[in-house]
Amino acid sequence: MSSAHLTLFRAYAQKSNPASLPSSVLLSHSETCLTVFDAFPKSIFHFLVIPRVRLPFNVYQLANLRSLLKCEKSSAKELLTDLSQEADNVKKMIESEMLKKYGFKWEIWMGFHAIPSMEHLHLHVLSADLCSPSMKLKKHHNSFHPKLGFFIHLSDVLSWFDADSSYYQTISQIKKSDYEPLLKDDLSCWKCDRSLSNMPKLKSHLQEEFDKMSDQEKAKAGKKRKRTDDLAQNSSPQTSLDNGDSRPDKLVRESEEERSDN
Secondary structure, X not given: OOHHHHOHHHHXXXXXXXXXXXXXXXXXXXXXXXXXXXXXXXXXXXEEEXXXXXXXXXXXXXXXXXHHHOOOHHHHHHHHHHHHHHHHHHHHHHHHHHHHHHOXXXXXXXXXXXXXXXXXXXXXXXXXXXXXXXXXXXXXHHHHXXXXXXXXXXXXXXXXXXXXXXXXXXXXXXXXXXXXXXXXXXXXXXXXXXXXXXXXXXXXXXXXXXXXXXXXHHHHHHHHHHHHHHHHHHHOOEEEOOOOOEEEOOOOOOOOOOXXXX
């Protein structure tokens, strides 16, 4: 991987006008950060929230989570809070798109790679499915497994600031020797913990899990619509006719949304 590619996020973060980035790259931006599409998404929805280079930080302090946590605690926490607020906005956008394309919402993860492959701090915001053509290698999967440890959830990082100072000093070191071996752990489904022998089998299993969840959610939605329709049918006023017959008001049924292609 070229050095220019490794520092691409840094280049984005240093732009005085992020709006100049192509729409295929930029989702949104604010005074403190910008959100871009992950070029190689590892889930159906996958975005990166990147802090812009602003005082009191320089590009080296924003290289990764470890370098940030070496900075003054209150400033580091403030920056992470800014990222969290932007990530919440991204989450709402994702959930809206989930409903539009799939007819239901599912969990969304927010977190950092302990040892990132690219320079400049970036927060992953991705849907909890890990279904993507770009999910090809064991290290790809293990780096996002929510229970393995290499993927450090934003909520956990924020909790470190409220812990004892000794714990903060230890955990914030984020030693490579503690995290890199996790990428070589055996493959297992993040949802059911089932062990899989290789990536093709894991990818197939993860797709089956997503399809199962999709079917369940659609069934729930269908039952909910039926209950609503039945309630409306039973409570709708009836107009008496001269011959004694009655005619219920017509009900408009909302058709089920078809699942769009990923």
